[in-house]
Amino acid sequence: AYTELLRERIGRIRSISFHGDRDNRLAGVLNFGIAGIAQDTLLIRLDLAGFAVSAGSACSAGAAQVSHVLRAMGCSEDVARTCIRVSLGRFTKHEDIVSFADRIIAIAGEQY
Numbered sequence: 031a032y033t034e035l036l037r038e039r040i041g042r043i044r045s046i047s048f049h050g051d052r053d054n055r056l057a058g059v060l061n062f063g064i065a066g067i068a069q070d071t072l073l074i075r076l077d078l079a080g081f082a083v084s085a086g087s088a089c090s091a092g093a094a095q096v097s098h099v100l101r102a103m104g105c106s107e108d109v110a111r112t113c114i115r116v117s118l119g120r121f122t123k124h125e126d127i128v129s130f131a132d133r134i135i136a137i138a139g140e141q142y
Contacts, residue, residue, distance in 0.1 A: 032118050032127050033060050039131035043138045049103060049113060058119065061100075063112030064138050072114050072137065079133050084115045 037060060040046060045065035063069070069085040076083050085097075096110035105113070116130075 032122055032124070033058055035124070036060055036116065036118070036127050036131055039127070040134050043135060045138065047109065047112075049100060049105060058117060058122075060116045060118075061113055062116075063105075063109055063114070064134075065109075065112060067112060067138065069112055069114050072112075072134075075137050076114075076130075076133065081130055081133065084117070085113065 037048065040062065041048075043064060047063050047065070049061040049063070050059075064072070073083060073085055096105075096107050097113070100110040100113055118127075
């Protein structure tokens with residue numbers, strides 16, 4: 031339920047959008063975007079803070095274009111360019127979720 035904890039904590043960001051079915055999805059994976067913050071910005075800022083995340087969908091990782099999966103799910107190209115994918119593992123701890131959420135909230139706050 032760490033995915034739900036993360037979703038709850040970062041869901042406080044006004045401009046966040048979550049993508050994918052809330053119930054029928056791969057456990058431990060969350061895809062979201064924050065309006066006005068490019069995925070590259072999130073990737074770099076999170077990497078500098080010690081968090082490894084990905085952009086788009088797993089089947090399009092490393093591609094220069096937006097994820098065709100996100101587009102098929104109804105995301106506009108602009109929205110898809112803000113999305114990152116977070117995968118939680120069996121070694122993820124509660125404090126990891128809190129720290130990650132706090133960093134995302136701080137990054138989002140710095141943009142407005």
